[in-house]
Amino acid sequence: MQFSESxxxxxxxxxxxxxxxSHALTMAGLEVEETRPLAPPFTQVVVAEILEAAQHPDADRLRVCKVNAGGETLQIVCGAPNARVGIKIPCALVGAQLPPSEEGGKPFAIKLGKLRGVESQGMLCSGRELGVGQDSEGIMELAADAPVGQDIREHLKLDDTIFIIKLTPNKADCLSILGVAREVSAITGAKLCVPKIEAQKSSIQDKLKVTVENKDLCGRFAGRVIKGVNAKAKTPDWMVRCLEGAGQRSISALVDISNYAMLAIGQPTHVFDLNKIKGDLTVRWGRDGEQLELLNGQTVSVAPLSGQGVGVIADANGVESMAGIMGGNPSSVTLDTQDVYLESAFWWPSAIQGRSRRFNFSTDAAHRFERGVDPAGTVDALEYVSALITQICGGQLGPVDDQIVDLPKRSDVRLRVARAQKVIGVPLTTDVIAQLFDRIGLQYQREGNEAFVVKAPSHRFDIEIEEDLIEEVARLYGFENIPANPPVAEQRMQGTQEPKRGIHQLRHAIANRAYQEVMNFGFIDADTEEKLAGNTNPIKVLNPIASQYSVMRSNLIGGLVQNLKQNINRKATHVRLFEVGRVFQRNPEAQVGELSIAGYDQPVRVAGLAYGPAVPEQWGTPTRSVDFFDVKGDLEALLAPLEFKAEKTEHPALHPGRSAQISIKKRGKDINLGVIGELHPRWQQAYDIPGSVVLFEIDWAAIQDIGLPVINTISKFPAVTRDLAVVVDQAITVTQLQDAMKAAKQLLVKKIDLFDEFKPTAGRMGGMAENEKSLAFRITLSDESGTLQDTQIEPVISALLDAMSVKCKARIR
Structure with a gap:
C-alpha cells in the first residue's frame, strides 16, 4: 500500500x-517498508509564464521564449513541442540545482549559456527533469491560476513523504487511506475525519436492468446510470497529485475518479460506456467458449478451468467485464463517452482468489476483493464516485439500483481476559482491553471481568477467532510495550533415539559428501510431473502462485533436474545437489489425522543428483564423468550401517539400462527404498544437458530405523579365503547368487565379495555357451574358537555351491 503523507x-x-x-504504524503491525520524499531535492525552480515563443533562427526544433518568472523578463531557449504563449510552466533560474538524470549521478546545475548562438537565461522543465513524473515529451504545464514567481515545491506541495506499507494478507481493511487512517486514529488517539458521503439526488429515472444469477459469486450489486458526462474534462490537480503519490498515473477523468475512490475508501468500482452495452446486464460465471478482450489488450478465455470458474458481467452480446478483476474493451469508456453506467459490488473473496494469477496478471481491484471488501460500503462508494463524477465531469444521475443477494454472516467472537494475559504476557485489565476495543471501533459486551463478546465490523474480515482479538489487543497496546521476558517452560530429560537416524544427521552426512542442499516448492509444472514421474493424473493446485507451479510434485527428481539446468546455464560444470522434502500422492486408504489428509499420502523423500567430473580436475587423477557406481558408493556411505541391494528396474525419469531399484531386508522382508540411475537420454536431450546425470531418490521413513550397534569380537585366529567361480545364465544377477549363498546360513562365512566376471566372446568361449557368464567370488571364513581345518571348510563351500545350483542353476567352473 503506497500513499502520500499529506x-x-x-x-x-x-x-x-x-x-x-512511521514507527507507530510499524509497532502496530503495519510495517512501513519505506519512506521517501515525494520529489528529489532541487532549488530555484519557480512558476513562470511564457509571454512570447518565436522560432529559433538557426534551429528548426528550438524556440526562443520570453518568460515572466516573477521578476525581469527572461530569454530561454526551449526545445519542447508544447512551448506556447500563455501557459504556466516550471522555470529553473540560473544557479538552480536540478536532480541528477540517473541514480547515483550528480545534481545538474543551470548556468547562463548559449544554444546555437542565442543566449538562454534558464531552463523550462518537464516533470521528469524535476523528478515528479515520467513525462519527458514536453515541459510540465501548470494550472492557469498558478501564481507567477512562487516556488514550485510550494505550489505543487512537493515537500511531502511517500509511505510504502507492507501489509499482511489479513489486513485488507488497510488497503485504503481511510483504513490506514482508522489505524492511526486508534494508535495515536487523533481525531478521525471520515469523508462525508451523502446520497446524491436523481435528476433522471433511467435504469439498467441487472440480474445476479450466482449468489456464490456476487453478494451485493449496486449501479446507476449517469447521462451527459464530459469525459474530456481535466482531472483536478489535487486528484492527480494523490494518484501520483500512490504510484498511479492519471489516465482520464472518469478512470481517475474510480481509482481515486478505490484508494481513498477501499471499494473498487467500474465505469461502463452505457451506449456500448446491448440489452440488460447479467452477473454470472463464465461459460465454455466465451472470451473477453481486457483493457490491457489481453484476450482471455473465461471458461471454467479445473473446477475454478471466472465471474463475468455480460450483456446480450456477450461478456463485458471480468468480475472484480478488470473491465473489457467492448464497453470501456473513452474521451467520446457521454453516458456511463457506474457499478459497485461485493464479490465473494473465494470467487476472485487465484483468477488473476491464472491469467498471469494482477490488478488493484482483484488484490482487494480476494482479501475482502466491506459489503456495507457498496452503496456509499457508489454515491461517493457519483458525486465526484458530477463535480468534475457533470452529468445527470439516475436512481441507485441496489441488489442485496447474500452477505457474509459475522459471528460474535469471545475473548477470555485470562487467555489474552497468558498469550501476550502482560497482566492487562478488562478496562485497558475495553479502551483498546473502543479505539479501534469494535462493538462488545462484557461478561464481568472474565471475558468480552465482540461483534466484528463488516470491514474486518480478519476477526474470526479468539486469537484474532488477542492480536488486536497486543498490537494496539504496542509491541514495544510488551516486556521481553525469558520464556518459562518445564524441562525434562528426554531419552536418546539411538536406534533411529535423525533427519539433520542425514543432511550433514550428505553435505559431507560434497552435495549442496536445495529447497524447492512442493509444486511443479504438469509437464515435468508427467515426464519425470510418469504421473498423468497429478494433484492439481486450485490457487497456484504461478503457472509453473500448477500441480503437487510426486517425486523430487523434477525439481533437482530444473536446479541442474539453472546451474548449467550459469556455466557450472561440477554439480552435486540434494533435497529433503515431502512429495504428494493419491491414496484412497489414507485417513485424516493431525498431520495427514484423507485420500493423500505426504511421505518425506531424500533425493540427490550428480553431474560433471567424478572429482575436480587435477593432475593426479584422469578426468572422467561421474557414473552410476560413484553415486551408488555415496549412497552406501550415507545409508550405513544399513546394507541395500540393487536390482534392475525401470523408471520414467531414468535410463532403462542404467537404473536400479534399491531395497533392504527387514524382518525377513524386502523393503523398497527407492531408485538410483542415470537420467534418461530423452530427458537429457530435452533439457539440453551436455553430460550424463546420475540421480537417486529414497524414502526417509524406510531408512530411519538403523537399530542399536552390535558388538562383534575379533577372532584371534587367522581367517581363511576360498575363491569360488561359477557359470550361470547371463540373466542371473550377482545379487541373486549372493542371496542364495546367504540363505545357506553358514555361520563360518563372514564375507562374500565378487572379484571377477567373464563373458565369452568370439574365439574365446572358455567352455561356456554364448548366453552364459562366469562369476568369481572370494569367500572369507573365520572361527572364533580355533583355526579352521579343511574338514570344516569343505562342507561350507559345498553348501554354498549347492545353494547356487538349486536356486540359480549354477555350476562350478
Missing part, C-alpha cells in the same frame, strides 16, 4: 513527525 493527514493528523508516525 493525503493521510487529511483523514487523521496526529501530532507526530514523519519518523514517529
Amino acid at each position: 493525503w493521510l493527514r487529511q483523514y487523521v493528523n496526529p501530532d507526530m513527525t514523519t519518523e514517529q508516525l
